[in-house]
Amino acid sequence: MSDETLPDAIVVEHLSKAYGPKWVVRDLNLRVPTGCVYGFLGRNGAGKSTTIKMLTGMAPADAGRVTLLGQDVATLTPLVRSRIAYMAEGHPLYSWMTIGQIVQFTRPFYENWDQTLVDQILDHFELSRKQKCGRLSRGQQAQVSLALAMAPDPELLILDDPTLGLDTVVRRDFLEALIQLIQSRGRTIFFSSHVLGDVERVATRIGVMIDGVLRVDCPTETFRDSVRKVVLGFNGEPPDFPGCEGLVTWRRVGLELELVIVNWGPAQQAVVEALEPRWTDVMTLNLEDAFIEYTRGSKRSLPLFTRGTKRADSTVIERTA
Amino acid sequence: MRIALLSKELRECALYACLALLVQIHYLGAGMGLPLIPFLDAGRGFEIPFLANNNSGRETTFTMIVIVAAIAFGLHQSVWESWRQTALFLLHRPLPQSQIFLTKLAAGGLLLLGVSALPLLVYSLWAATPGTHASPFFWGMTDSWWRSVGIAVICYLGAFLTGIRPARWLGSRTWPLIASVVLALGLKYAPIWPALIYVGFAGLAAGLIGLIIDTAQRREYP
Incomplete structure (x- = not known):
């Protein structure tokens, strides 16, 4: 059987x-x-x-x-x-x-x-x-x-x-x-x-x-592959993010705008590009990072130190100037 | 599997049971002229066994010992299991929850009878044996003592229910125990036909067992 x-x-x-x-x-x-x-x-x-x-x-x-x-x-x-x-x-x-x-x-x-x-x-x-x-x-x-x-x-x-x-x-x-x-x-x-x-x-x-709510129920690989962290760099104060399909959360970190998006694709990319960032990082994450980004919401721990954080565990798959 | 569970329960309460039995042996032994620790029972002199209202206080002591032992057994069997989280281990064994709790109660009941009914029976048989003491004896004289055994059984079940009953604060948690003690004492001294008193104890015990099984199946285990 x-x-x-x-x-x-x-x-x-x-x-x-x-x-x-x-x-x-x-x-x-x-x-x-x-x-x-x-x-x-x-x-x-x-x-x-x-x-x-x-x-x-x-x-x-x-x-x-x-x-x-x-x-x-x-x-x-x-x-x-x-x-x-x-x-x-x-x-x-x-x-x-x-x-x-x-x-x-x-x-x-x-x-x-x-x-x-x-x-x-x-x-x-x-x-x-x-x-x-x-x-x-x-x-x-x-x-x-x-x-x-x-x-x-x-x-x-x-x-x-x-x-x-x-x-x-x-x-x-x-x-x-x-x-x-x-x-x-x-x-x-x-x-x-x-x-x-x-x-x-x-x-x-x-x-x-x-x-208390089950937000994810899928194969491990699907979850890991579908969560992306997108960082947008700006010259001045980042604008509010208007929202897009698959957006989990967004937050401002200094001159950067951090987005967590599920199923990153052309539709989301178009919304991001409309904000005219100086540069954009789209990062794949391992399960732990994907889980952290997905579950921590808009709260950040130790925001004071975030500007110097290296993204050593993540892979830059796209960067636009 | 019930034997394994029964044996576990008996072992877990063995220390309390041994202590209670030693104290019983000392005090009832003293009534027979053979105290376990002689100097603790010095100066009491001769007393008539089971004579109501005698001033040796032996019945009161017997009652106190069995009540304390009953409460210790009841609380240990219920609170300890939840507190050490072993309830999660035990209750997942493939045996209906009601049977797990009935086996626990059977073990507690056996121990309680072992530290109350058994010593009382030995003391009664000694008193009933001609030539052991120069005073009359008839079995009806032991009635009040057997009622104390009934009190102990009710207190045991009340303590067990208190142990498994979830409550926000100690006051509301202990009400089954307090109510059991009050009801059992009331029954012991109730001016009614003695047989009815035992029927009352049995009814009270059945009600408490029902409540215990019901509470055990409804509650959440930490």
């Missing part, structure tokens, strides 16, 4: 949640195809963790519906839940248990528990079964959580910021193990992260939440 004929692993319809008067998640609609590795992005407070909790049934939604592996999450049967792995943010484990004990505790809940895989993962990360979970580093806790999550051979993995707080080396090890497991088993993974490099390495599709 080809992937196109498989049902979506995650279907979210009109999902909303508010805390008091504030909407944390608003009318979220999302489909994650089976076999997809979906990176769920957003700034702090954008609603990622709340969404993930609603996906796993750990937080009730105010409105909307979530379907996991074809079953409504509100009435998820134990059998379907056993096919879904969930790694919560911070990898909570019982601190008084040893690694061996937590494996023994978790094992009876699953019929198809792969103890060999658990042993392989624990051995790969050089984790002793006698170590207490409370004395493990964050990275080791993540590794134990990964072993516990993978052992029942889940079809769907939901990971809430799995690499949060891990140092670069541990993060890389963790991701490589994750990639290996994904490739060998072809599972669906939905994960949130703040580390855009990780997302770029792993995710085939991304979603970007901004203030």
